[in-house]
Amino acid sequence: MVGVDLGGTNVRASAVRPDGSVMGFASRPTEVVKGTSSILARIEEVVEKASRCGREEGARLVALGVAVPGPLEAVSGVVHQPPNFPQWRRFPLKKHLEEIFRLPIFLDNDGNCAAVGERWLGAASGCRHVVVLTLGTGVGGGLIVDGELVRGAEGFAGEVGHVVVASDGAPCNCGGRGCLEAYSSATGLKRMLAERLTARELAEVLDEDGRLDVKAAAAKARRGDQRCRQAFTDAGRFLGAALASFVNLFNPQMVVIGGGMAGAWGLIVPVARAEMLSRAFARPARRVRILKSALGGRAGVMGAAAIAWSGLARQARGGRCFL
Amino acid sequence: MVGVDLGGTNVRASAVRPDGSVMGFASRPTEVVKGTSSILARIEEVVEKASRCGREEGARLVALGVAVPGPLEAVSGVVHQPPNFPQWRRFPLKKHLEEIFRLPIFLDNDGNCAAVGERWLGAASGCRHVVVLTLGTGVGGGLIVDGELVRGAEGFAGEVGHVVVASDGAPCNCGGRGCLEAYSSATGLKRMLAERLTARELAEVLDEDGRLDVKAAAAKARRGDQRCRQAFTDAGRFLGAALASFVNLFNPQMVVIGGGMAGAWGLIVPVARAEMLSRAFARPARRVRILKSALGGRAGVMGAAAIAWSGLARQARGGRCFL
Numbered sequence: 001m002v003g004v005d006l007g008g009t010n011v012r013a014s015a016v017r018p019d020g021s022v023m024g025f026a027s028r029p030t031e032v033v034k035g036t037s038s039i040l041a042r043i044e045e046v047v048e049k050a051s052r053c054g055r056e057e058g059a060r061l062v063a064l065g066v067a068v069p070g071p072l073e074a075v076s077g078v079v080h081q082p083p084n085f086p087q088w089r090r091f092p093l094k095k096h097l098e099e100i101f102r103l104p105i106f107l108d109n110d111g112n113c114a115a116v117g118e119r120w121l122g123a124a125s126g127c128r129h130v131v132v133l134t135l136g137t138g139v140g141g142g143l144i145v146d147g148e149l150v151r152g153a154e155g156f157a158g159e160v161g162h163v164v165v166a167s168d169g170a171p172c173n174c175g176g177r178g179c180l181e182a183y184s185s186a187t188g189l190k191r192m193l194a195e196r197l198t199a200r201e202l203a204e205v206l207d208e209d210g211r212l213d214v215k216a217a218a219a220k221a222r223r224g225d226q227r228c229r230q231a232f233t234d235a236g237r238f239l240g241a242a243l244a245s246f247v248n249l250f251n252p253q254m255v256v257i258g259g260g261m262a263g264a265w266g267l268i269v270p271v272a273r274a275e276m277l278s279r280a281f282a283r284p285a286r287r288v289r290i291l292k293s294a295l296g297g298r299a300g301v302m303g304a305a306a307i308a309w310s311g312l313a314r315q316a317r318g319g320r321c322f323l
Numbered sequence: 324m325v326g327v328d329l330g331g332t333n334v335r336a337s338a339v340r341p342d343g344s345v346m347g348f349a350s351r352p353t354e355v356v357k358g359t360s361s362i363l364a365r366i367e368e369v370v371e372k373a374s375r376c377g378r379e380e381g382a383r384l385v386a387l388g389v390a391v392p393g394p395l396e397a398v399s400g401v402v403h404q405p406p407n408f409p410q411w412r413r414f415p416l417k418k419h420l421e422e423i424f425r426l427p428i429f430l431d432n433d434g435n436c437a438a439v440g441e442r443w444l445g446a447a448s449g450c451r452h453v454v455v456l457t458l459g460t461g462v463g464g465g466l467i468v469d470g471e472l473v474r475g476a477e478g479f480a481g482e483v484g485h486v487v488v489a490s491d492g493a494p495c496n497c498g499g500r501g502c503l504e505a506y507s508s509a510t511g512l513k514r515m516l517a518e519r520l521t522a523r524e525l526a527e528v529l530d531e532d533g534r535l536d537v538k539a540a541a542a543k544a545r546r547g548d549q550r551c552r553q554a555f556t557d558a559g560r561f562l563g564a565a566l567a568s569f570v571n572l573f574n575p576q577m578v579v580i581g582g583g584m585a586g587a588w589g590l591i592v593p594v595a596r597a598e599m600l601s602r603a604f605a606r607p608a609r610r611v612r613i614l615k616s617a618l619g620g621r622a623g624v625m626g627a628a629a630i631a632w633s634g635l636a637r638q639a640r641g642g643r644c645f646l
Binding site: 128129153159160163164237242251279280281287 | 393403452466468469473474475476478479481485487488490491498499500560561564565568574601603604606607
C-alpha cells in the first residue's frame with residue numbers, strides 16, 4: 001500500500017507493509033504555483049519512486065491512500081479550496097487520481113490521516129477514544145470515537161482546529177472567528193506576539209519567509225522574555241478551553257498533540273492541562289492523558305496508507321471502516 | 324421494556340413495545356429532599372404502575388433503561404453528583420436498581436437518552452449523524468455519530484451543553500466558564516435578562532419559584548421590548564457559535580433542538596443559524612438541517628427504553644451497541 005501526503009510545500013509517499021513497516025519513501029516539492037497538472041505529475045513521481053522497492057519485493061500496488069488539506073468531501077473526493085491550494089475550488093482530486101493510477105483511491109483530510117496514523121502506529125496505538133491535534137501553521141487533527149475515525153455525513157468532520165473557543169475572538173483563516181486555530185497555531189501565536197513585541201523584536205523570531213520560528217520564540221520565552229512567555233501562555237489557555245470541550249464531548253482516553261508548536265511543549269501544554277482541569281467535568285478530565293505525537297510528520301502518510309487498507313477491506317466486506 | 328426518566332422534579336416510566344408504541348405510563352414527583360430510599364421507592368412505584376398494562380398483555384419485564392442527570396459514568400452506572408441530586412456524590416445507582424429489580428439495568432445520562440429517543444422515534448428518525456440539544460434549565464443532549472451514540476471511554480461523553488463558546492465568559496453551573504449552557508439555557512437567559520431589565524421588570528417574567536418563564540419572556544420580546552429581544556438574540560448567537568463547532572467537528576445531517584427554550588424558536592434559532600453559517604465551513608453548514616424535537620419531554624423515557632433494548636441485544640451478541 002502506498003500512502004501519499006499532499007502538503008502545500010512537499011508531497012510525500014511511503015510504500016507501507018500491512019504491519020506498518022516502510023518499504024520505500026519519496027518526497028518532492030509540491031510547487032503549487034506550477035498548477036494542477038504539475039502537482040498531479042509530482043504525485044505520480046513520488047508514488048512511482050516509493051513503490052519501486054515494493055515491486056522489487058514482489059508487492060503489487062493495489063490502492064492509494066492520499067492525505068489532502070481540508071476542507072474536503074472525503075466520500076466523493078472533492079477538494080473545497082484549501083488555503084494552500086487556492087485554485088482547487090471544487091476539485092475532483094479523487095477522480096483525477098483514479099484516471100492516472102487506474103486503482104482504487106482513498107482520500108481523507110490530512111488531519112484525519114494523522115489521527116489514524118497515530119492510532120495505528122503512534123502514541124495512541126490501540127486506543128479507542130482519541131483526539132489528535134496537529135498544532136502547525138494551522139491546527140489540524142482528527143477524532144477517533146469507539147475505534148472509528150469520525151467522518152460525518154459527507155466526510156467534512158474532524159476539523160478540530162475550528163472549534164470555537166472565543167465567540168467574539170480573533171478572525172480565523174477559515175473565515176470564522178475565535179477558532180482554536182486563531183490562538184494555538186503558529187499563525188495565532190505570531191499574531192499574539194505581534195501585539196506584544198516591537199517590530200524589530202518580532203523580526204528576530206520570524207524565518208526568512210516571515211513565518212514564525214516557533215523554536216526561536218520559545219527560546220526567547222525561556223530566556224525570560226515575559227511578553228513572549230505570556231503569548232505562549234495564551235496559546236496554552238485557549239488550547240485548554242478546546243481540550244475542555246473535547247473532554248466534555250468525547251470523554252477520550254487520550255489527546256495526542258503534534259506539529260511545530262509541540263516543540264514548545266513545556267510552555268504550552270502544562271498551561272493547557274491546568275486550564276482544561278479547571279473547566280471540564282472532573283472525572284473524565286483527570287483521566288485523559290495528553291501525549292506528544294510519536295510519528296510527527298510521518299503520521300499523515302502512514303495514516304493515508306492505513307485508510308487505504310481499511311477502505312479496501314470495507315469494499316471487500318461491503319461494511320464499515322475499521323482502523 | 325420499561326424506560327425510566329429520573330428528573331429532579333418528576334420520575335416517569337413508560338412500558339414500550341419494540342416498535343416504540345407505549346403500553347403504559349406513570350409519573351410521580353421525585354421529592355429529592357426525602358432522600359435516597361424514598362427516590363428508589365418512587366422509581367419502583369412508577370415502574371410497577373407502567374408495566375401493569377404490559378403484564379396484562381402477557382409481556383414480561385426483562386430489563387430497565389434509566390435516564391439520569393449527568394455527570395454519569397454510564398458503563399459502571401455510578402452517578403457523580405448531578406446538580407439536582409447533590410447527595411449522590413459517587414452513587415452506584417445501577418447497583419441499587421439491580422438489587423431492587425433483579426433485572427439487567429442500563430443507565431445513561433438524560434441527554435444521551437433524549438438523543439437516542441429522537442433518533443429512534445422523533446425528528447432524527449433514521450439519521451446516522453445527529454446532534455441533539457435540549458435547551459432547558461441547563462443544556463443537555465447527545466451525539467450520534469455514524470448511527471452510534473457517543474459514550475466515550477467511561478460513558479461521560481455527550482455533554483453538549485458544556486462545549487466552551489467564550490473562554491473568558493460567564494460562570495457555568497458545571498464549575499467551568501463560558502459554556503453553551505451559561506448562555507443558551509433558561510438559566511443563562513435569565514442572567515442576561517437580569518443584566519438588562521430592572522428588578523421589577525425581571526420579576527414579571529419569573530415563575531413563583533424565581534425561575535425564568537421562557538414563554539412570558541418571549542411574549543415580552545415579541546411585544547417589542549428591545550432589551551428582552553436582545554437577550555434572546557445573544558442566546559441565539561452563542562448557540563450559533565456552538566453549532567459551528569458541532570458542524571466542523573461532526574458534519575451532522577441534522578441538529579435537533581428541544582427543551583423549554585425551543586418554545587422561543589423564532590427568537591433564537593434563526594439568529595443561531597445565521598451565526599453558524601457565518602462561522603462554520605460552508606458546505607457542511609449549508610447542508611445541516613435544524614429541526615425541533617418531535618418527542619419533547621418524552622424523548623428521555625423513550626430513549627431509555629431504546630438503550631435497554633440495544634443493551635440487551637449487545638449482551639446477547641457480545642458485540643457493539645446498536646440503536
